[in-house]
Amino acid sequence: MEEVYAARMGRLRDAMRSGGVRALWVHPSFDLRYLTGLAPLSMERVMGLLVPAEGQLQMVVPSMLLEESRHVPDCRFLDWDDTQGPEGALKEALEGIGAVHVSETLPFGVVQQMRSARPSIDVEIDRGTVASLRACKDAAEADALREASRVTDEMVMWVASQHVGSMTEIELARRISLRYQELGHHPWEELLVASGANASMPHYAGGDVPIDTAQPLLIDIGAAVNGYQSDTTRVIFPAEVAPEVSDAYEVLLSAASAAFDSVAVGVPAQEVDRVARSVITEAGYGDYFIHRTGHGVGLDVHEHPYIREGNEVPLKAGNCFSIEPGIYVPGRFGLRYENLVLLTAEGAEALNATPERLTFSTP
Numbered sequence: 001m002e003e004v005y006a007a008r009m010g011r012l013r014d015a016m017r018s019g020g021v022r023a024l025w026v027h028p029s030f031d032l033r034y035l036t037g038l039a040p041l042s043m044e045r046v047m048g049l050l051v052p053a054e055g056q057l058q059m060v061v062p063s064m065l066l067e068e069s070r071h072v073p074d075c076r077f078l079d080w081d082d083t084q085g086p087e088g089a090l091k092e093a094l095e096g097i098g099a100v101h102v103s104e105t106l107p108f109g110v111v112q113q114m115r116s117a118r119p120s121i122d123v124e125i126d127r128g129t130v131a132s133l134r135a136c137k138d139a140a141e142a143d144a145l146r147e148a149s150r151v152t153d154e155m156v157m158w159v160a161s162q163h164v165g166s167m168t169e170i171e172l173a174r175r176i177s178l179r180y181q182e183l184g185h186h187p188w189e190e191l192l193v194a195s196g197a198n199a200s201m202p203h204y205a206g207g208d209v210p211i212d213t214a215q216p217l218l219i220d221i222g223a224a225v226n227g228y229q230s231d232t233t234r235v236i237f238p239a240e241v242a243p244e245v246s247d248a249y250e251v252l253l254s255a256a257s258a259a260f261d262s263v264a265v266g267v268p269a270q271e272v273d274r275v276a277r278s279v280i281t282e283a284g285y286g287d288y289f290i291h292r293t294g295h296g297v298g299l300d301v302h303e304h305p306y307i308r309e310g311n312e313v314p315l316k317a318g319n320c321f322s323i324e325p326g327i328y329v330p331g332r333f334g335l336r337y338e339n340l341v342l343l344t345a346e347g348a349e350a351l352n353a354t355p356e357r358l359t360f361s362t363p
Contacts (some may be wrong), residue, residue: 004140009051011133013053013054015132019129022052023050023101025050026051028047030298031131033227037071040065046080047060048060048110050093056076058075059072059077059093060078061089062082062086063081066079087116087117090117091118095118100123101125102123103126103130132304134303134304135305135319137318137319141228142318144225145228148226148228149232152230152231156219156354156358157354159172159176160234160359163361163362163363164213164361169193169207170193170208170209172219185223186225187221191206191221192219193211194334196215197334198334199235200333202290202326202328217235217360218236218334218336219234219235220232220336229298229301230297230340231297232338232339233324234338235249249337249357251327252280252325252336255275255279255325256337259273259275259293260339261275263341264347268313269313270308270312273294276323276325277293290326294341297321316343321343322338322339324337339351
C-alpha cells in the first residue's frame with residue numbers, strides 16, 4: 001500500500017501546483033485516510049499533515065498518536081503532549097508558510113490556534129484539491145465499492161424476508177445494524193427506516209413507531225466494507241398498494257432508468273439531475289422532488305461528484321455516485337429508489353441488483 005499512498009501524494013502535489021496551492025493542511029478525516037491510510041481516533045487534540053507543494057511533509061501529532069503515525073514515509077513528525085500544548089509544534093510546522101489551505105470541515109478552534117502560532121499566516125478554505133482526486137476511484141477502490149454494494153444488496157433482501165409487523169422502526173434499524181456488525185462490516189450510525197407517511201421526510205430519523213405493514217416501508221441503508229461505503233434505498237410494499245403510490249413509484253423507476261441511461265464520460269453532472277427531474281416534473285410531481293439526484297460515494301457516504309443542478313463538472317471514469325430520485329408528499333407518502341453507479345471507460349455500471357419491487361414477507 002505504500003506505493004499507492006506515495007502515488008496519491010504525488011498526484012496531490014501536482015494538483016496543488018496546477019491550482020496555485022502552496023501548502024495544504026489535512027486534518028484527521030477521510031482525506032487523511034485516503035492520502036496516508038491513517039484513521040486516528042477523532043479527538044479535540046490538534047493533529048494534521050502539512051503538505052507543501054514543494055518540500056518535506058510535516059505532521060503535527062499528539063504524542064499518544066505518534067507511534068501509529070510513523071508509517072507515513074518521508075515525513076517529519078512534530079509531536080506534543082498535554083503539558084506542552086500544540087502551539088510550539090504548530091509554530092515550527094508553519095514556519096515560512098505564508099498561506100495554508102484547509103478543509104471547510106476543519107474545526108474553527110484549530111484555525112485559531114494556527115493564527116495564534118503564526119499571526120501573519122493566511123488561512124484559506126480549500127476548494128476540493130483532495131476531493132477531486134478521491135472522486136476518481138482506482139481499480140482496487142472500484143472492487144471495494146462493488147463488494148460493499150453486494151453486501152448491502154444481501155442486507156436489503158434479508159430485511160424483505162423478515163416479519164417486521166411486530167417491530168418498531170428503531171428496532172428494525174438496530175437489527176439491521178447488528179446484522180451488519182455480525183458479518184464484520186461497519187454500518188452507518190443512522191440507518192433510515194420509515195413506515196408509511198414518515199417516509200415523506202427524506203432524512204427521517206426514525207422513532208419508536210410500530211411498522212404498519214399495510215403501508216410502504218422505506219429503508220435507506222449502507223455500511224463500510226474494507227473502508228468503502230455502500231448506499232441503497234428500497235421501498236417494501238404491502239400486497240395491496242394505493243393507486244396513487246403505485247403510479248408515483250412507476251414515475252420514480254422511469255426517472256432512475258432515464259438518469260442511468262444518460263450517464264457517460266464527459267456528461268456534466270447536472271445533466272443527470274436534469275434528466276431525472278424532467279421525468280418527475282412531466283408526471284406532475286416536480287414540487288415533490290426536493291433534493292439532488294445523487295452524490296458521490298467512496299470512503300465517505302457523501303462526497304464528490306454531486307449530481308445536482310449547477311454542477312457543470314464533467315463526469316469522469318472512476319466516478320462512483322448514487323442515482324436516487326424521490327417523491328415526497330407531506331403527510332401521505334414518501335418514495336425513493338436508489339442505486340449506486342460506477343462510471344468506467346466502457347460506460348455506466350450499476351452496482352446494486354436488488355429487485356425494483358419488494359413486498360413484505362408474510363408469517
